[in-house]
Amino acid sequence: MRWGVVVFPGSNDDQDTLWAIEQVLCEPAVRLWHKDTDLQGVDVVVLPGGFSYGDYLRCGAMARFSPIMEKVIEFANRGGLVWGICNGFQVLCEAGLLPGALVRNRDRRFVCAMSYVRVEETDTPFTHLCRRGEVLRIPIKHGEGCYVADAATLERLERNRQVLLRYVDSNGRATREANPNGSLGNIAGVVNEGRNVFGLMPHPEHAVEKWMGSDDGLKLFQSVIAAQRGAGAADLTAVAPGH
Amino acid sequence: MRKFTAAFVRLPEEESVRARVFVMPKKEVLDPQGKAVARSLHALGFTEVGEVRVGKLIELELRASDRHQAAERTEAMCRKLLANGVIEDFSFEIEE
Numbered sequence: 001m002r003w004g005v006v007v008f009p010g011s012n013d014d015q016d017t018l019w020a021i022e023q024v025l026c027e028p029a030v031r032l033w034h035k036d037t038d039l040q041g042v043d044v045v046v047l048p049g050g051f052s053y054g055d056y057l058r059c060g061a062m063a064r065f066s067p068i069m070e071k072v073i074e075f076a077n078r079g080g081l082v083w084g085i086c087n088g089f090q091v092l093c094e095a096g097l098l099p100g101a102l103v104r105n106r107d108r109r110f111v112c113a114m115s116y117v118r119v120e121e122t123d124t125p126f127t128h129l130c131r132r133g134e135v136l137r138i139p140i141k142h143g144e145g146c147y148v149a150d151a152a153t154l155e156r157l158e159r160n161r162q163v164l165l166r167y168v169d170s171n172g173r174a175t176r177e178a179n180p181n182g183s184l185g186n187i188a189g190v191v192n193e194g195r196n197v198f199g200l201m202p203h204p205e206h207a208v209e210k211w212m213g214s215d216d217g218l219k220l221f222q223s224v225i226a227a228q229r230g231a232g233a234a235d236l237t238a239v240a241p242g243h
Numbered sequence: 244m245r246k247f248t249a250a251f252v253r254l255p256e257e258e259s260v261r262a263r264v265f266v267m268p269k270k271e272v273l274d275p276q277g278k279a280v281a282r283s284l285h286a287l288g289f290t291e292v293g294e295v296r297v298g299k300l301i302e303l304e305l306r307a308s309d310r311h312q313a314a315e316r317t318e319a320m321c322r323k324l325l326a327n328g329v330i331e332d333f334s335f336e337i338e339e
Contacts, residue, residue, distance in 0.1 A: 058327055065324070094327065101329040103268075108275045148272055148330060182273065 001228040003029040004042030006072070006088075008063045013049035013085065013205060020205040021046075025221055034066040043228050044081040045072050047088025049141075049203060059102060059144045060090035069095060081125055081224060082197045086142055089189075089199030097197045098190055099157065100149030106182025110143040114213060115180055115202055117165040117188045118172050124191050125227030126198045127164055129219050135172045136165075136216040138202035140180060145201040147183035147190075154184060165189035165200055257306045260313040264335040266326045267298035301325055313337045 003021045007014045014031070021029040030040050034052075039045065053062035063069065069091070076082045076097050084092040092098040105111060114137055119130040130136070149157070157163055165188040169178040174186040181201070189200030204217030268274045274296050281295040303320075307313035317335050326333040 057325070061324065061327065093329070099329075101327055103272060103330055104275050106273065106275060108279055146273070150271070150329075182275075 001027065001043040001225060002041065003027060003044050003046060004032045004039055005029055005046045005048055006032045006034065006068055007048075008034045008050070008052035008066060008091075010052045010054055011048050011050035011087070013087075013203065016203075017046055017048045017085070017205040020208045020217070020221065024208045024218070025225065027225060032068055034063070034068050036068050037071055039068075039071050039075055044083060044224055045075060047072070047082070047084040047091050048205075049086030049088060052087055052091065055087075055144075058090075058094065060087060060092075060094040063087075063091045064094040073097060076192075076197050079194060079196050081228070083126065083224070084197075084199040085203055085205065086140075086145075086201055089201055090144065092197060092199045098192055098199045099153045100147055100190070102144050102201070103146045103148055104144050105142070105146050105180070110141070111145070111180045112141040113139065113180065115140045115188070116168050116170055116172075116178065117200075117202055118168040118174065120163050120166055121161045121191075123161075124164060124195045124198065124223075126191065126220055126223050129223040129226060133172065135168060135170070136207075136219065137214040138204055138207045138217050139213070140202050142181070142201055145181040145183065147181075147185075147187040147201075149184065157187075157190060158185070160193060162191050162193065163187050163189070164191050164198065165202070257308055258339075259304055260307050260310065261338045262303050262305060262313060262317045262335055263338065264301040264303065264317065264321060264325055264333060265298060266301065266321075266331050266333050268296060269330055269332055272330045298331075310337050310339075 005014050005017050018029050021027050090102045093101050117136050119134045122128050122132050166174045166186040167179050167188050168174045179186045191198045204220045207214040207217030277296040284292045314337050321333040
C-alpha cells in the first residue's frame with residue numbers, strides 16, 4: 001500500500017510522518033505538494049501537523065482551498081482513507097470533512113506534553129488494532145486544539161460513536177484536569193460518519209519508537225496498514241506492538 | 244482628434260469600494276482571549292468592565308458596479324473563507 005503525505009507551505013511534521021511510515025513501518029510513501037492536483041494513486045492521505053499558511057486567518061482555513069485539497073475531498077467522498085494530525089485535523093474541520101472546529105486552548109497556552117488518550121471505538125480502519133478503553137501515550141503540541149461543536153453535533157457524534165479518542169489521566173479517567181486544552185467532552189480525535197476520515201490533535205508520528213518516550217502511535221499506523229491489506233483485525237493483533 | 248489607448252479608458256460601471264468585515268466568536272464559543280483582556284482591564288482598575296470578546300476586523304477593497312453587488316460579494320467571501328460558521332459570526336459595512 002502507498003501512503004501520501006501532503007505538504008503545505010508551513011507544514012512541519014511532514015518529514016517526521018514520512019520517517020515514521022518509511023523508516024519505522026517500512027511502507028512506501030510519497031510527498032504530495034499542496035499545488036499538486038494528482039494523488040498519485042495513494043491508498044491513504046495524511047494531512048500532517050504544522051502551521052499551514054502561517055495559520056493566517058484561522059488554522060487550516062487557507063490550506064483547505066489549496067489545489068490538492070479538492071482531490072483529497074473527492075478521495076474522501078469516494079471512501080478513501082484520510083487522516084489529519086493536529087493542523088491536519090484543523091484542515092479537515094475547515095474543509096467540512098469533519099464536524100466541529102478547533103479553537104484557542106482554554107488556558108491560552110501552547111501545550112507541548114505527553115498526553116494520555118483513551119481509545120473509545122475500535123471499529124474503524126484507524127483504531128481496529130487497539131482495545132476498546134485502551135490508554136495510549138501520545139504527545140501533543142498545539143495552541144489551538146480545543147475541540148468545539150454545537151450541542152446537536154456533539155450529541156450526534158456520541159450517538160454515532162464518532163469520538164475515537166478522549167483525553168484521560170493515566171488511569172483512563174476523562175477528568176477536567178486530564179483535558180489539556182478544554183476540548184468539549186475531552187475529545188482528542190473524531191471520525192466522520194463514513195468512518196474513513198479521522199482527525200486527532202495528538203501526534204502518533206512522534207510516538208513510534210521507544211526512545212521517543214512511547215511507541216503507542218504505531219498501533220494507529222499499523223491499524224491503517226492492516227485495514228488496507230484487507231486482513232481481519234483478529235489475525236493481525238499478533239503483529240501489533242507488544243503492550 | 245485625440246486617441247486614447249485602452250489603458251486610459253476607465254470602466255464607468257465599476258468602482259472601487261471598501262468593505263469592513265467584522266468576525267466575532269459566537270456567543271456560545273469560549274473566548275479565552277476576551278476573558279484574559281477582561282481580567283487585565285479589571286487589574287488596571289477598569290472595574291466597570293463586564294464581558295469582553297475579541298474578534299477580527301478585515302478591511303478589503305473590491306471592484307463592484309454598485310453597493311448592492313459589493314455587499315453580495317462580501318457576504319459570499321465571508322461564508323466561503325473569512326468566517327467559519329461553526330465558531331464565528333460575521334457582519335460587514337460597505338463604504339464608498
